[in-house]
Amino acid sequence: MKNETMIEQLKTIIKPYVENEEQWNNLNDETDFIKDLDINSANLVDIVLDIEDAFEIEIDNDAMEKMLNVKASIEVIKQKIAEK
């Protein structure tokens, strides 16, 4: 899967939890879920669960720890897909 396709998919997943729509429209590699998109930290759990469902992967604690921005999340998804 291409990076852009993955980012698009991730963008759709996080939309329901985003409080800052403008930043969401400009979402890129560097976008931070909490700092930029004002996502509530408790909703990060939902994002992780939604990612698990969408990509059919399992995300362990060590991987989840890093998933605070687009770049790190894409890296985790890629790694978990490769491990399948």
Added chain:
Amino acid sequence: MIGNDIIDLNLASAQSDWKRKGWLQKICTKHEQSYVLNSEKPFLSVWQLWSMKESAYKAEQRIYQLVPKFNPKSFECNIVSGKIVSNKQTYHTRSTITKDYIHTYTYNSNQEIAIQKLDNSNTLIFLEKKLNIPKSRLSIKKDSNNIPHIYIDDKLSNNVISISHHGKYRAYNLLKT
């Protein structure tokens, strides 16, 4: 050490479904999960645990200058005693639970706690009163780890503040030096 977290319970019930499959397992240790599932008020237990974890996380991040992480399971909480243990440190917290919110803060002997409705809340006015310094001389800046610091006349102050905001509420935990 300083960290606090407020949860607007109305918003929490709208924003998150703690009963969602896998949700509790992602944030709670086995011991905490069984506490919640055996609790008479599981909804309140879940959010008290969450506010405890957030308070300890914020305190730890400040002490050790850690980059942000999403590691709620690394903070093992005891709801009854308010004690939280991470692999670095033990934290003592106190929680206030009302029908509208849950607020948890790390306990220090010399500190100011305040909970305000967001529409009446202004951090600089709060600090002006508590520090007795005109607000024109005060500012709050976040560092690269997103931790707030108090500045007086553009100089970093030894007074330490933790700020939490959720829904209709904002809470402060201020340690004066």
